[in-house]
Amino acid sequence: MQRFLLIAALLTGCAPTAEPDEELSGGGTTVFDDTAMAFGHALRNANDEQRAAFPVGNSFFTDAWVSAPGSVETRDGLGPVFNASACATCHVRDGRGRPPEADEEMISSLVRISIPGEGPHGEPVGVPGYGDQLQPRAIRDVPPEASTRVTWEPVPGAYGDGEAYELRRPRLTIGDLAFGPLPADVLTSLRVAPPTIGLGLLECVPEAALAALEDPDDADGDGVRGRANHVWDAASSTVVRGRFGWKANQPSLAQQDRGAFLGDMGLTSDLFSGECAPGQDACAAEPSGGEPEVSPQIAELVDTYVRLLAPPARRDVEDAEVLRGRDLFASMGCATCHATTLETGPCPGFEELSGHRIHPYTDLLLHDLGEGLADGRPDFEASGSEWRTPPLWGLGLTERVSGHDRMLHDGRARGPAEAILWHGGEAEAARERFRTASRSERAALLAFLASL
Ligand code: HEC
Ligand code: HEC
Ligand SMILES: [Ca+2]
Ligand SMILES: [Ca+2]
Numbered sequence: 001m002q003r004f005l006l007i008a009a010l011l012t013g014c015a016p017t018a019e020p021d022e023e024l025s026g027g028g029t030t031v032f033d034d035t036a037m038a039f040g041h042a043l044r045n046a047n048d049e050q051r052a053a054f055p056v057g058n059s060f061f062t063d064a065w066v067s068a069p070g071s072v073e074t075r076d077g078l079g080p081v082f083n084a085s086a087c088a089t090c091h092v093r094d095g096r097g098r099p100p101e102a103d104e105e106m107i108s109s110l111v112r113i114s115i116p117g118e119g120p121h122g123e124p125v126g127v128p129g130y131g132d133q134l135q136p137r138a139i140r141d142v143p144p145e146a147s148t149r150v151t152w153e154p155v156p157g158a159y160g161d162g163e164a165y166e167l168r169r170p171r172l173t174i175g176d177l178a179f180g181p182l183p184a185d186v187l188t189s190l191r192v193a194p195p196t197i198g199l200g201l202l203e204c205v206p207e208a209a210l211a212a213l214e215d216p217d218d219a220d221g222d223g224v225r226g227r228a229n230h231v232w233d234a235a236s237s238t239v240v241r242g243r244f245g246w247k248a249n250q251p252s253l254a255q256q257d258r259g260a261f262l263g264d265m266g267l268t269s270d271l272f273s274g275e276c277a278p279g280q281d282a283c284a285a286e287p288s289g290g291e292p293e294v295s296p297q298i299a300e301l302v303d304t305y306v307r308l309l310a311p312p313a314r315r316d317v318e319d320a321e322v323l324r325g326r327d328l329f330a331s332m333g334c335a336t337c338h339a340t341t342l343e344t345g346p347c348p349g350f351e352e353l354s355g356h357r358i359h360p361y362t363d364l365l366l367h368d369l370g371e372g373l374a375d376g377r378p379d380f381e382a383s384g385s386e387w388r389t390p391p392l393w394g395l396g397l398t399e400r401v402s403g404h405d406r407m408l409h410d411g412r413a414r415g416p417a418e419a420i421l422w423h424g425g426e427a428e429a430a431r432e433r434f435r436t437a438s439r440s441e442r443a444a445l446l447a448f449l450a451s452l
Helices: 002-012 048-062 198-205 207-211 253-265 296-308 320-331 395-402 416-421 427-437 438-450
Strands: 107-116 147-158 164-173 187-192 230-233 237-240 367-368 386-388
Touching: 048 296, 164 416, 164 427, 198 253, 198 296, 253 296, 320 438, 367 427, 395 438, 416 427, 416 438
Parallel strands: none
Antiparallel strands: 107 187, 147 164, 230 237, 367 386
């Protein structure tokens, strides 16, 4: 009988089908590669000049920087304290990082720290002696700030049909503190490196399109709010909309990249200086790798590289189970935050990013996801339990590209099902629809996520 209905549906055209552009996650910029290198391509429509700049930017993103003075002057200045010696150490193959297992060192994730309060521009206040991030590595003769480790605590649960699962929560241990104990009220936030695809497109979505998705007071009564973060833009000395980072605490790729050069690698740029927290004398006594260490030209090449990284096409978009999962993604309320379709606006100086209909599955807004995921560390206007909806394009290639399946801001989830089960707060109703769905509906939703 069921088969008969299915055939009848196919004959009468009632079976769900994919939209004509559904597989093109990045519109006309979309690239077609589902291998481990899927995230490493320039926009399909990149021009010749961009294609020439791309590998050069890539080398400054991927190759290790060295301590000053180095034999290659353009690549020295690492540290004195740092988290990693290359962007790609964390953004592995332009994909995501992961937190350490209990017996490992922290490599592709980092720990932000602050004390309660706000700085003059609304930013988190650094910890005296340490600043706003812990650097567990240093060049020779300089003490690293601390060691950062994670242990894992099991969190049991069950699906609506009784099937048991076990989530796990990270417990951070900070040891070997080189400059005295951290204050008792220190706020910490463990964050993994997110994938770096499609960010140029997201930078180019007009402010008005994002503002239209905001619902700060839940006027439509669906339990989901969504609001912008407003953050300090160092280049213009103004407060603007935040778009990047797990709490949307960075306004632009240019500032995000220079922030990473300084905070993660100890490299000064035209925007940021001060690699050593005040009072770290051995750090301050080390030679500089130039003023600034990353020249404006090299910083711009890295910006261009990141802007050009294209989202990969989806796979299996006509598969019946994927189509069913797509419809469940909408009916369970996932798409309220993980917005399916946005359009990029005019993108001055980067026409190739302009005017695309894209499927990033994000609204770039902050949502309160509840106590379970809270880090308790405010970041500009984002509260301790608010996070930016992360884009889901490329999600299904995570394991292939990054060699693991860790998800969420601190990488606690092992795969998408655990990521969904951690959703609370504004996303609690959506999570409950997933948790209480039948086994076959859950499988269909996960098949859809695997096709992204
Ligand atoms: C030690 C690991 C590490 C290194 C090294 C690193 N990053 Fe990141 N990156 C992160 C983390 C963690 C975040 C999220 C930051 C946050 O939420 O505050 C991030 C965020 C980003 C984002 C924003 C992504 C998004 O979806 O919003 C970009 C772009 C980026 N990094 C580029 C770079 C560049 C360029 C470099 C090298 C100059 C670099 N990163 C070096 C860990 C790293
Ligand atoms: C209220 C807004 C909201 C709703 C509704 C929502 N999400 Fe999310 N989602 C988020 C936010 C915010 C995060 C990041 C949370 C974090 O990192 O701690 C996230 C993270 C994720 C991640 C991990 C992504 C990554 O890169 O690590 C997946 C997968 C995901 N959501 C899928 C879903 C699915 C499937 C549904 C529907 C069942 C759903 N979400 C409903 C806001 C939402
Ligand atoms: Ca520090
Ligand atoms: Ca330096």
